[in-house]
Amino acid sequence: xxDNRYLKRTIVKDSIDSxxxxxxxxxxxxxxxxGYNEVLSYxxxxxxxxxxxxxxxxxxxxxxxxxxxxxxxxxxIVGVDVDKSxxxxxxSPDGTRHQAYVDFFxxxxxxxxxxxxxxxxxxxxxxxxxxxxxxTVSLHIALQHPDLFTRIISMSGAYYxxxxxxxxxxGDLDWLNIFMIVGLQEDAYETDRGVYxxxxxxxxxxxxxxxxxxxxxxxxxxxxxxWGFWQKEVPQAxxxxxxxx
Numbered sequence: 001x002x003d004n005r006y007l008k009r010t011i012v013k014d015s016i017d018s019x020x021x022x023x024x025x026x027x028x029x030x031x032x033x034x035g036y037n038e039v040l041s042y043x044x045x046x047x048x049x050x051x052x053x054x055x056x057x058x059x060x061x062x063x064x065x066x067x068x069x070x071x072x073x074x075x076x077i078v079g080v081d082v083d084k085s086x087x088x089x090x091x092s093p094d095g096t097r098h099q100a101y102v103d104f105f106x107x108x109x110x111x112x113x114x115x116x117x118x119x120x121x122x123x124x125x126x127x128x129x130x131x132x133x134x135x136t137v138s139l140h141i142a143l144q145h146p147d148l149f150t151r152i153i154s155m156s157g158a159y160y161x162x163x164x165x166x167x168x169x170x171g172d173l174d175w176l177n178i179f180m181i182v183g184l185q186e187d188a189y190e191t192d193r194g195v196y197x198x199x200x201x202x203x204x205x206x207x208x209x210x211x212x213x214x215x216x217x218x219x220x221x222x223x224x225x226x227w228g229f230w231q232k233e234v235p236q237a238x239x240x241x242x243x244x245x
């Protein structure tokens with residue numbers, strides 16, 4: 001049975017206007033931790049697929065539990081919603097809307113959040129999180145803006161050929177710290193681009209990042225390409241980057 005303290009969460013709906021996105025605006029959901037105080041400052045996790053991270057990943061519930069029971073430092077979560085019909089075009093580095101999304105994220109979303117909420121503004125205390133292509137776009141945002149983002153949570157990242165080529169052409173990545181996990185039952189997953197072995201995709205990306213001196217936490221576990229697997233790994237991923245008091 002879920003402790004009621006975990007369910008008493010503060011989640012604020014917000015939206016941001018954009019000059020880069022075709023629809024002109026994007027919906028957000030913001031988790032504020034227990035004891036939230038605007039005088040304080042907080043680490044922040046930016047989640048791709050914001051609606052899914054909150055509804056299926058239960059990240060706000062996990063945050064409550066970690067903060068209340070384990071003494072993890074309170075943090076803010078920013079969930080960035082996505083239109084699933086154009087998700088691949090925004091999240092994949094060879095997508096038609098990818099650069100516009102990266103520009104929106106770095107040049108509009110970040111200043112908007114940092115002007116409105118008391119989040120910390122150092123790369124070490126900004127974390128990008130994503131599942132599948134959400135992990136992919138998180139990596140590419142960081143690669144384009146290493147002065148802004150150096151921490152990534154990647155759940156079964158969809159590291160297709162375009163992503164591999166970009167990383168292969170990249171220099172030293174000793175500034176990058178990435179938490180990677182993939183399910184062993186993701187070896188023949190059907191995507192909108194065909195059937196892929198996500199275990200091999202993640203092993204290849206792991207090797208490419210390792211060769212470039214990135215700091216990597218890498219795990220393969222029993223699991224399928226779905227939220228039932230990722231939800232269980234969310235607390236561990238948060239613990240990796242956000243310390244106890």
